[in-house]
Amino acid sequence: MLKTEELQINIGPQHPSTHGVFRMLVTVDGETLVDLKPVFGYLHRNHEQLGEVNTYLQNMPFTDRLDYFNSMVNNHAYARTIETLAGVEVPERAQYIRVIMDELSRILNHATAMGFMLGDMGAWQTALLWGMREREKILDMFEYVSGARMMCNYCRFGGVVRDIDDWFITELKKLMQGLPHYFDDFEGLLLNSEILLARARNIGVLPKDLALAYSVTGPVLRGSGVAYDIRKAEPYAVYDRFKFKVPVGTVGDVYDRFLVRIAEMRESYKILEQALEQLPDATGGFINPKVKQQSLKAPAGEAYARVESPKGELGFYVVSDGTGSAYRYKVRAPSFINLSALADMCKGYTIADVVVILGSIDIVMGEVDR
Amino acid sequence: MADALTQLGFASWLSVLIASIIKVTLILVGGSVGMMFLTWYERRSISYMQDRRGPNRVGPQGLLQPISEAIKTMTKEDATPRDADKIVHFLAPVVMLGATVLSFAVIPWGRMFPVDLNAAVLFVIATGGLHSIGMMMAGWGSNNKFALLGGMRGVAQLISYEIPQVMAIIPVVLMTGSMSLQKIVEAQNDFAGLGWYVFSPVGLLGFALFFTASLAEGERTPFDIPEADSEIIAGYMTEYSGMKFAVFYLSNYMSNLAVCFVTATLYLGGGNGPGVDALGGIAGGLLSLVYFLLKSFALFFVMVLIRATVPRLRVDQLMSFAWKFLLPLVLVNILSASFWVALLRWDQQWPQLTEWFGAPSTADATNWGRLAIAIVLTLLINAGAVALIMRLTNRNVQKHLYTTDEELALGLS
Numbered sequence: 001m002l003k004t005e006e007l008q009i010n011i012g013p014q015h016p017s018t019h020g021v022f023r024m025l026v027t028v029d030g031e032t033l034v035d036l037k038p039v040f041g042y043l044h045r046n047h048e049q050l051g052e053v054n055t056y057l058q059n060m061p062f063t064d065r066l067d068y069f070n071s072m073v074n075n076h077a078y079a080r081t082i083e084t085l086a087g088v089e090v091p092e093r094a095q096y097i098r099v100i101m102d103e104l105s106r107i108l109n110h111a112t113a114m115g116f117m118l119g120d121m122g123a124w125q126t127a128l129l130w131g132m133r134e135r136e137k138i139l140d141m142f143e144y145v146s147g148a149r150m151m152c153n154y155c156r157f158g159g160v161v162r163d164i165d166d167w168f169i170t171e172l173k174k175l176m177q178g179l180p181h182y183f184d185d186f187e188g189l190l191l192n193s194e195i196l197l198a199r200a201r202n203i204g205v206l207p208k209d210l211a212l213a214y215s216v217t218g219p220v221l222r223g224s225g226v227a228y229d230i231r232k233a234e235p236y237a238v239y240d241r242f243k244f245k246v247p248v249g250t251v252g253d254v255y256d257r258f259l260v261r262i263a264e265m266r267e268s269y270k271i272l273e274q275a276l277e278q279l280p281d282a283t284g285g286f287i288n289p290k291v292k293q294q295s296l297k298a299p300a301g302e303a304y305a306r307v308e309s310p311k312g313e314l315g316f317y318v319v320s321d322g323t324g325s326a327y328r329y330k331v332r333a334p335s336f337i338n339l340s341a342l343a344d345m346c347k348g349y350t351i352a353d354v355v356v357i358l359g360s361i362d363i364v365m366g367e368v369d370r
Numbered sequence: 371m372a373d374a375l376t377q378l379g380f381a382s383w384l385s386v387l388i389a390s391i392i393k394v395t396l397i398l399v400g401g402s403v404g405m406m407f408l409t410w411y412e413r414r415s416i417s418y419m420q421d422r423r424g425p426n427r428v429g430p431q432g433l434l435q436p437i438s439e440a441i442k443t444m445t446k447e448d449a450t451p452r453d454a455d456k457i458v459h460f461l462a463p464v465v466m467l468g469a470t471v472l473s474f475a476v477i478p479w480g481r482m483f484p485v486d487l488n489a490a491v492l493f494v495i496a497t498g499g500l501h502s503i504g505m506m507m508a509g510w511g512s513n514n515k516f517a518l519l520g521g522m523r524g525v526a527q528l529i530s531y532e533i534p535q536v537m538a539i540i541p542v543v544l545m546t547g548s549m550s551l552q553k554i555v556e557a558q559n560d561f562a563g564l565g566w567y568v569f570s571p572v573g574l575l576g577f578a579l580f581f582t583a584s585l586a587e588g589e590r591t592p593f594d595i596p597e598a599d600s601e602i603i604a605g606y607m608t609e610y611s612g613m614k615f616a617v618f619y620l621s622n623y624m625s626n627l628a629v630c631f632v633t634a635t636l637y638l639g640g641g642n643g644p645g646v647d648a649l650g651g652i653a654g655g656l657l658s659l660v661y662f663l664l665k666s667f668a669l670f671f672v673m674v675l676i677r678a679t680v681p682r683l684r685v686d687q688l689m690s691f692a693w694k695f696l697l698p699l700v701l702v703n704i705l706s707a708s709f710w711v712a713l714l715r716w717d718q719q720w721p722q723l724t725e726w727f728g729a730p731s732t733a734d735a736t737n738w739g740r741l742a743i744a745i746v747l748t749l750l751i752n753a754g755a756v757a758l759i760m761r762l763t764n765r766n767v768q769k770h771l772y773t774t775d776e777e778l779a780l781g782l783s
Binding site for chain 1: 422594686
């Protein structure tokens with residue numbers, strides 16, 4: 001055999017496809033990956049410490065900045081934690097609104113995430129820009145209800161900050177008319193492409209037991225063949241009232257994660273349809289009027305609440321000592337925990353595969369570094 | 371052109387010199403201006419495929435965008451890394467561009483030939499092969515790991531794909547009996563200018579193979595591995611900025627253009643088309659130029675379509691595609707081209723063969739009968755080879771995904 005020398009390469013923190021300021025210290029033998037060491041912390045913002053200084057309401061806009069693609073879901077998870085802690089009732093209409101926003105977030109997240117992954121694979125942005133087009137439409141809806149496109153800050157303890165009106169519902173229905181076409185187009189673009197199959201099948205395989213050992217969640221876990229979805233396992237909000245399926249992969253490779261995400265977008269669409277149908281009228285109110293938002297004090301104790309964010313299980317753990325701000329505040333960020341399986345998924349594949357595998361995990365550095 | 375100048379009263383050496391200078395200027399200006407608007411064309415077409423507008427602000431329809439970008443790159447700082455091999459780093463873009471411009475010398479513009487070389491086909495391939503030297507120089511001279519990886523990938527890719535590319539031309543050379551591009555164009559002028567090689571089974575397969583291999587030679591998607599931006603930043607171009615980067619870019623696009631020109635000449639009949647012969651003279655020449663550019667830009671549009679759609683291959687997949695897929699098909703195509711020539715041109719092309727072996731058995735049949743036999747035979751061989759290799763490389767596509775809607779256990783058994 002030819003004697004070869006191993007080469008150490010830094011992929012990141014400034015690199016076109018590390019999805020932010022993530023750095024991979026990669027040891028390669030030719031093109032084959034021998035070792036990978038993830039290095040992060042470049043975007044550390046002291047989020048958890050801030051959460052212990054802020055009052056409960058002050059912390060709500062900070063949760064937007066965790067996974068900045070899905071601020072609605074972050075708000076929901078945080079609001080649910082504080083509601084559990086303080087024992088706040090949430091009106092039914094607010095629950096439905098939250099579900100609608102969550103599912104819209106899921107669609108926009110998966111659309112762009114899969115676009116970015118195909119971009120990493122070298123498909124020159126077409127899939128990405130089609131996803132971005134749908135994302136823009138959804139962000140317009142978010143802007144209408146919350147006033148901001150990405151940093152929505154929409155949930156409040158016991159409800160949401162503003163009600164949705166008829167205009168929103170008509171516009172949402174118009175938007176949803178276009179979505180199935182988008183799903184079909186997106187699938188039709190590359191789903192059975194020979195090159196995509198060659199690049200994605202049996203690449204970055206994460207076996208079921210390893211996925212469980214790393215406590216990976218979300219589409220990555222479901223791609224590995226574990227049918228675990230918090231919307232089914234522990235139905236929060238009003239998710240027990242909808243009929244939807246949980247797509248599950250069989251191999252646990254990049255292609256499975258790709259398929260799972262496309263199928264999840266279709267399921268989200270079904271949930272949206274049902275939620276719009278069942279949406280109760282405004283008589284019940286959209287927020288619990290008894291809650292003092294600004295001076296909310298939770299009794300001493302602790303609470304953990306979680307939601308199925310598009311990236312996996314997003315949980316907030318809050319310990320209260322009876323004052324107006326948290327004593328201890330911890331975020332269980334799905335991106336961070338899914339990322340821990342990266343090195344094991346990448347070993348033995350080539351550099352070209354590493355960026356695709358990273359794209360298929362779908363990380364957001366705001367959530368990883370906090 | 372030199373003859374016309376001599377008739378005007380110039381000394382013969384002077385008229386050759388003037389004619390050469392005019393030709394060189396036309397090639398250089400035509401090539402680089404053509405490249406500029408090629409970038410505009412590519413960006414605008416991709417934009418429409420992606421539901422956006424593309425550059426439309428500078429000039430009418432954004433046509434002056436490439437000029438503003440040329441000014442931008444020229445005024446940018448030209449940085450050289452401290453530990454780079456300065457001479458090699460400087461020379462790499464020059465070598466790349468030089469090789470590309472050389473290939474333009476023999477490319478016919480319709481029926482107008484700058485230089486009619488009798489081994490023009492070899493010349494085009496050889497100048498294309500020089501690219502690997504430029505890439506290696508850039509990759510090595512930059513003293514950057516990404517550049518080195520890109521340069522290595524580039525050289526490996528170019529060397530692998532030159533073989534199917536050259537061998538895909540052999541059928542054309544066999545069928546024409548010449549390596550001169552002019553002769554090749556003339557040979558495709560039958561049937562009122564529509565006797566293009568692409569309409570024969572041999573030419574069709576050859577066209578597909580040559581164009582695919584050329585995509586790899588020109589580093590176009592899905593073979594843009596040496597400059598895969600999502601993996602190794604910009605490959606061998608990583609450490610280049612300003613004018614040197616612009617020269618790399620220019621060279622890339624010019625070589626893509628050259629590939630389109632060569633493909634159009636070899637397989638799509640060059641400037642041949644209905645009406646060219648009927649018009650004749652300067653009008654016919656201009657019509658042939660229009661035909662030629664239309665064919666070339668249609669080919670470039672195919673490149674753009676591919677770029678906007680498919681992901682890129684991995685390095686090992688690229689290699690196995692070249693050696694396990696393209697090469698066998700190319701060899702089969704040479705075989706069927708030999709049958710084609712043997713059936714159709716035996717007595718005309720190589721009279722000595724007729725002397726040695728006697729006239730071909732179908733010599734007394736009409737030309738049409740021979741043509742039909744040749745088409746059927748080569749079609750059978752080529753279609754059989756394609757079907758066989760597709761079958762051999764086929765994978766079993768299993769159903770990956772299933773969905774469940776029962777109340778889920780945690781799945782943690």
